[in-house]
Amino acid sequence: xxxxxxxxxxxxxxxxxxxxxxxxxxxxxxxxxxxxxxxxxxxxxxxxxxxxxxxxxxxxxxxxxxxxxxxxxxxxxxxxxxxxxxxxxxxxxxxxxxxxxxxxxxxxxxxxxxxxxxxxxxxxxxxxxxxxxxxxxxxxxxxxxxxxxxxxxxxxxxxxxxxxxxxxxxxxxxxxxxxxxxxxxxxxxxxxxxxxxxxxxxxxxxxxxxxxxxxxxxxxxxxxxxxxxxxxxxxxxxxxxxxxxxxxxxxxxxxxxxxxxxxxxxxxxxxxxxxxxxxxxxxxxxxxxxxxxxxxxxxxxxxxxxxxxxxxxxxxxxxxxxxxxxxxxxx
Ligand code: PBG
Numbered sequence: 001x002x003x004x005x006x007x008x009x010x011x012x013x014x015x016x017x018x019x020x021x022x023x024x025x026x027x028x029x030x031x032x033x034x035x036x037x038x039x040x041x042x043x044x045x046x047x048x049x050x051x052x053x054x055x056x057x058x059x060x061x062x063x064x065x066x067x068x069x070x071x072x073x074x075x076x077x078x079x080x081x082x083x084x085x086x087x088x089x090x091x092x093x094x095x096x097x098x099x100x101x102x103x104x105x106x107x108x109x110x111x112x113x114x115x116x117x118x119x120x121x122x123x124x125x126x127x128x129x130x131x132x133x134x135x136x137x138x139x140x141x142x143x144x145x146x147x148x149x150x151x152x153x154x155x156x157x158x159x160x161x162x163x164x165x166x167x168x169x170x171x172x173x174x175x176x177x178x179x180x181x182x183x184x185x186x187x188x189x190x191x192x193x194x195x196x197x198x199x200x201x202x203x204x205x206x207x208x209x210x211x212x213x214x215x216x217x218x219x220x221x222x223x224x225x226x227x228x229x230x231x232x233x234x235x236x237x238x239x240x241x242x243x244x245x246x247x248x249x250x251x252x253x254x255x256x257x258x259x260x261x262x263x264x265x266x267x268x269x270x271x272x273x274x275x276x277x278x279x280x281x282x283x284x285x286x287x288x289x290x291x292x293x294x295x296x297x298x299x300x301x302x303x304x305x306x307x308x309x310x311x312x313x314x315x316x317x318x319x320x321x322x323x324x325x326x327x328x329x330x331x
Pocket of ligand 1: 124126128136171172206207208209210211223278279280281
C-alpha cells in the first residue's frame, strides 16, 4: 500500500463513511451471502431418528427421512448445499460401508437428489466412520498404510458420484488420494464430478465434538501421522499445490478460525475456489458461551463467518448455515 497517496487527517476522516448503516453497507469490502454456505449433516439408518450430539447443540444424527426434512428447511432458507457424513450400521477393517452400493451416504444422496434437484449434494469421502479402528486409512501392525487406502477412497468417491453426488470431498489426508479419486471418477464416467479436497487439514483438537457425531474417534493413537501439524504453514501451501496438481477443483482449509492466515495465503497464492470449514469445536465454543449468556450467538457467528470471507474463503462450511441464512434474510 502506497501511504503517500492515502489521505491524511483532517482531509481524510474515516468516520465519514461510518455514519449510517446504509453508508457502512455501501462501502463494505466483504459480504456474507447465503449462496456461500454449506451445511454439514450426519446420516444414519432408520426412520424418524433424530439423535442429538451432546457437544453440538442443534446438530443431530438423522435417518434419511429426517435428514431430508432438515435439508428442505435449510434449502428453503436459501442454503444451496449440504455436506454429508455417514454412520454405517457395521464397521469393519476394509471400510466396506464407505463404498457399499446401498450404503447410508449413497441412499441419502439418492433421496436428496430425487426430492431436491436444485440442491448441491457434497459427500465427505473418508474411511474413519466405516473402520472398526476409526482411522482414515487401512491399518496394519498399528500403522496407517497410505497406498492401500487409496483404492478404497477412490471406490468410495466413485460410488458417491454414481449415487448422484454433485461434488466429492476427500478428508482422509492420505498422499495421492486426489489423483486416485480423479482417475477413478474419470474411468467410471464421472469426468464432470468436481473434487473439493480437504487440502490443508490439520490434526486439530477442534474436531473433538465431531468424533461423537460421526462415531469416528480412533481406537488407538491419533491422526498426527496423516493430518498436518498445526505449526506448519509452508507445508500447508505444498499440500494445497499437490492437490491442485492432482486435480482438485476446490481446496479447503480446516479448521477455519484458527487458520485465517492460511485461508488468506491459499487464496492469494493459488486463486482457486477456496473453502473454509468452521469445525465442530468452533461451533461448540460459540454455542456454549452463548448458552451462558456470555456472547451474542448471532453476532459472533456472523462476524466469524465474515472473517473467513475477509481472509479469502469463497465457501463457508458451517453447522450454523441454516441459522446464518435466517439471520441474513432478517437483515
Ligand atoms: C473425517 C472428518 C473429520 C472432520 C471432517 N471429516 C474428523 C477428523 O478428521 O477427525 C472434522 C469436522 C468437524 O470437526 O466439524 N476424517
